[in-house]
Amino acid sequence: MRALRLLPGRSEPVLADVPRPRPGPGEVVVRVGGSGVCRTDLLLPGGPRAAAFTLGHENAGWVYETGPGVTGVEAGDPVAVCAAWGCGSCVRCAAGREASCEQGRPAPSPPGPGRGRDGGMAEFLLVPAVRWLVPLPGGLDPAEAAPLVCAGSAALHAVRGWEPPPDAVAVVVGAGTVGQLAVQLLRALTSARIAVVDARPGALAAARLAGADLALPPGEVTSGTLTLWSAGRGADLVLDAAGTAGSPATAAAVVRAGGTIVRLHHRASGTLDVAALPSDTALRSVTWGSRDTLTDVLDLAAAGTIVPRVTTFPLEKAPAVYGLLRDDALEDHAVITP
Numbered sequence: 001m002r003a004l005r006l007l008p009g010r011s012e013p014v015l016a017d018v019p020r021p022r023p024g025p026g027e028v029v030v031r032v033g034g035s036g037v038c039r040t041d042l043l044l045p046g047g048p049r050a051a052a053f054t055l056g057h058e059n060a061g062w063v064y065e066t067g068p069g070v071t072g073v074e075a076g077d078p079v080a081v082c083a084a085w086g087c088g089s090c091v092r093c094a095a096g097r098e099a100s101c102e103q104g105r106p107a108p109s110p111p112g113p114g115r116g117r118d119g120g121m122a123e124f125l126l127v128p129a130v131r132w133l134v135p136l137p138g139g140l141d142p143a144e145a146a147p148l149v150c151a152g153s154a155a156l157h158a159v160r161g162w163e164p165p166p167d168a169v170a171v172v173v174g175a176g177t178v179g180q181l182a183v184q185l186l187r188a189l190t191s192a193r194i195a196v197v198d199a200r201p202g203a204l205a206a207a208r209l210a211g212a213d214l215a216l217p218p219g220e221v222t223s224g225t226l227t228l229w230s231a232g233r234g235a236d237l238v239l240d241a242a243g244t245a246g247s248p249a250t251a252a253a254v255v256r257a258g259g260t261i262v263r264l265h266h267r268a269s270g271t272l273d274v275a276a277l278p279s280d281t282a283l284r285s286v287t288w289g290s291r292d293t294l295t296d297v298l299d300l301a302a303a304g305t306i307v308p309r310v311t312t313f314p315l316e317k318a319p320a321v322y323g324l325l326r327d328d329a330l331e332d333h334a335v336i337t338p
């Protein structure tokens with residue numbers, strides 16, 4: 001089968017022919033319906049000692065073949081595939097929080113498909129354990145579900161971990177896929193007033209459509225527009241979904257005393273000056289969601305409560321799509337449909 005591979009010593013992925021995976025005991029082969037193109041893929045090591053692997057950690061499709069001993073799924077079932085594969089036996093894994101698996105140290109998160117192991121940018125994906133499959137709710141296209149595996153689940157995890165005070169103000173820094181979904185989730189699940197900060201006019205327009213009350217470029221944060229809008233209060237919650245060199249400083253400038261800053265997802269990021277934060281600021285880093293947040297964010301999408309903005313591309317176009325991603329030339333979330 002054709003697969004989009006990251007080869008040792010290379011940073012640009014290439015298409016190659018690889019054998020189709022066959023399921024061993026307890027394993028499942030998924031026919032991929034959609035595999036999301038994520039900015040974090042640009043940060044993966046293609047170093048000289050790394051082994052080649054297939055990209056794609058945001059995957060959904062249909063069960064194709066099950067190995068001996070697999071129960072609970074059968075061929076044809078629509079499924080999403082969890083992105084973080086923990087040990088399965090520690091307390092956190094038992095609670096479905098495999099992203100914070102106790103065996104995950106010293107790496108920042110457990111392994112998973114498309115990050116050193118073969119991912120979903122191929123016709124078929126081998127999933128070594130059935131617990132990493134989540135049923136797709138009826139009517140949800142795998143291509144729409146793909147970005148929810150990563151960005152959507154993490155955004156829901158971040159929003160759920162926050163208890164909004166009365167008249168809460170939330171600020172989302174960065175209006176890419178994670179930021180747009182965070183705005184939709186804040187709108188649906190809280191009564192917070194929502195401001196979005198992004199330098200791109202198109203992203204700000206999309207954020208307004210997604211439910212932001214105020215959308216403004218970073219320059220207007222420092223000039224005080226946001227302070228005025230929040231009546232001098234500042235933000236109870238800041239989601240840094242941008243991960244740019246300047247976004248931590250923006251977060252620090254708008255958070256109020258007793259507020260929370262969440263570094264959302266896992267892009268390279270500027271440095272946060274902790275000493276400059278107001279008193280009692282809580283900091284949180286969210287890379288992935290949990291099995292529960294993935295299940296729930298898929299349900300929210302199937303119900304139409306949130307709508308991921310997706311553009312699909314065939315596998316043969318995938319190398320060019322990564323070029324567009326590198327040049328910041330993608331408006332919507334790109335999903336490869338092998």
Ligand SMILES: [Zn+2]
Pocket residue numbers: 038039040057058150151
């Ligand atoms: Zn991702």
Ligand SMILES: [Zn+2]
Pocket residue numbers: 086087088089090091092093094098100101102103
């Ligand atoms: Zn574990």
